[in-house]
Amino acid sequence: MMMNKMKQIKHHLTEPLMMSYAAGTLPEAFNLVVATHISMCDDCRAALAEYETVGGEVMLNVEPAGIAEDALAATLAMIDKGKIAKTPSPHRKQDSLFPGPLQDYVSGDVDSLKWRKVGGGVSQLVLETSKDATVRLLRIPAGTAVPDHGHRGTELTLVLQGAFVDKKDRFGTGDIEVANEELQHTPVAEDGEDCICLAATDAPLRFSGLLPRIAQRFIGI
Amino acid sequence: MSGRGRNTFMLMEPNALIKADAPPVLAAYGGRKTVKKRDVEKPKVSTQAATKRMAWVVQVAAVRDNQDRKAFAELFAYFAPRVKSFLMKSGASPDMAEECAQEVMATLWNKAHMFDPTKASVSTWIFTIARNRKIDILRKQRRPEPEDLPWGPEAEPDQVEAMGLQQETEQLGQALATLPEEQRHLIERAYFGELSHSEIAAETGLPLGTIKSRIRLALDRLRHAMK
Numbered sequence: 001m002m003m004n005k006m007k008q009i010k011h012h013l014t015e016p017l018m019m020s021y022a023a024g025t026l027p028e029a030f031n032l033v034v035a036t037h038i039s040m041c042d043d044c045r046a047a048l049a050e051y052e053t054v055g056g057e058v059m060l061n062v063e064p065a066g067i068a069e070d071a072l073a074a075t076l077a078m079i080d081k082g083k084i085a086k087t088p089s090p091h092r093k094q095d096s097l098f099p100g101p102l103q104d105y106v107s108g109d110v111d112s113l114k115w116r117k118v119g120g121g122v123s124q125l126v127l128e129t130s131k132d133a134t135v136r137l138l139r140i141p142a143g144t145a146v147p148d149h150g151h152r153g154t155e156l157t158l159v160l161q162g163a164f165v166d167k168k169d170r171f172g173t174g175d176i177e178v179a180n181e182e183l184q185h186t187p188v189a190e191d192g193e194d195c196i197c198l199a200a201t202d203a204p205l206r207f208s209g210l211l212p213r214i215a216q217r218f219i220g221i
Numbered sequence: 222m223s224g225r226g227r228n229t230f231m232l233m234e235p236n237a238l239i240k241a242d243a244p245p246v247l248a249a250y251g252g253r254k255t256v257k258k259r260d261v262e263k264p265k266v267s268t269q270a271a272t273k274r275m276a277w278v279v280q281v282a283a284v285r286d287n288q289d290r291k292a293f294a295e296l297f298a299y300f301a302p303r304v305k306s307f308l309m310k311s312g313a314s315p316d317m318a319e320e321c322a323q324e325v326m327a328t329l330w331n332k333a334h335m336f337d338p339t340k341a342s343v344s345t346w347i348f349t350i351a352r353n354r355k356i357d358i359l360r361k362q363r364r365p366e367p368e369d370l371p372w373g374p375e376a377e378p379d380q381v382e383a384m385g386l387q388q389e390t391e392q393l394g395q396a397l398a399t400l401p402e403e404q405r406h407l408i409e410r411a412y413f414g415e416l417s418h419s420e421i422a423a424e425t426g427l428p429l430g431t432i433k434s435r436i437r438l439a440l441d442r443l444r445h446a447m448k
Contacts, residue, residue, distance in 0.1 A: 035367045057393060
């Protein structure tokens with residue numbers, strides 16, 4: 001199923017997003033969208049590996065820090081005691097609409113989720129993440145316009161099912177739109193099946209004060 | 222899985238490796254007392270450095286197959302101080318960075334079977350473990366990760382492919398090292414989490430694309446290798 005989708009992906013992650021993911025500096029909400037897209041997109045998976053390689057080289061080039069004399073012994077003791085748990089792989093469904101990383105954040109599949117109506121036939125489900133950004137699932141009936149949710153910071157919108165179109169482009173399953181404050185648009189879900197998206201923003205609606213440092217981080221992405 | 226059958230890991234064609242600079246072979250670990258000496262004075266820096274990377278690959282395999290403590294100690298001596306330094310630059314206190322670095326190396330031991338030398342250099346792999354630990358400890362966030370590919374590492378990864386990947390990583394490292402110092406520092410600071418990309422662009426007056434085009438050629442080679 002995924003293999004067929006991959007071939008159609010036209011809108012990918014931006015380089016700053018991938019570099020920030022590789023560096024581990026993104027808010028959790030953005031990490032979730034990035035990880036979900038990469039689960040659907042081999043191109044971005046390969047690109048992420050490049051940015052992680054750059055990170056490895058950066059790490060190699062730092063001035064080595066002095067380590068404790070007994071560090072090796074302490075580490076071997078840690079290994080012997082089995083202190084570093086071998087975390088089991090999470091149990092994930094193969095036939096879900098939601099790729100693995102997203103499954104870890106929801107309890108159930110599309111029709112069993114506790115959607116909340118937000119007007120115009122659109123429903124949403126806010127997922128729990130760290131507070132520096134927010135992420136939600138959106139369910140937009142076919143042919144319906146996405147409600148204005150504002151682009152005060154950066155917004156990532158990943159299509160999981162269906163498609164939406166705006167003046168500029170069409171975003172189908174697996175595509176990701178990276179929008180910043182400059183983008184004014186009214187996306188509309190295509191006719192056919194409901195459009196289901198995963199959308200993250202670093203300018204959370206519920207917080208009146210922007211977190212300036214975090215917001216600034218993404219301006220211009 | 223028995224270690225015996227996998228001992229040939231990187232050494233399907235030993236001559237290819239010896240020709241490339243005679244890295245320590247896996248047989249040197251796991252009970253034998255002698256370790257093959259590495260050539261150190263060779264004019265071809267690139268080959269020599271790539272060979273060092275192959276040595277790390279062999280050391281990880283020794284940890285995986287034989288729980289080899291000598292190989293682990295060698296990896297530890299090289300990487301733990303760098304992991305610690307990276308974590309300190311990312312905002313960890315020295316004590317926390319020390320503890321984290323030890324945990325990262327212990328994770329290497331436990332996950333040695335997950336390492337695939339045709340997909341990553343050991344340095345890249347350890348970086349991702351350190352990065353993950355950084356998110357866990359410093360940022361205290363959950364850490365969504367992409368789905369694993371349906372296939373895991375090959376039992377016997379293609380040696381030529383692995384060597385190629387190590388060389389390409391080395392080329393990338395060298396490309397990074399030869400960037401003008403200011404630009405290199407900016408990229409480093411982005412990875413330490415000190416700087417956003419827009420700040421990088423603002424500080425140099427260079428668009429990120431310009432900075433990154435300098436390392437793009439090396440990246441392209443890597444991209445090819447990843448597929």
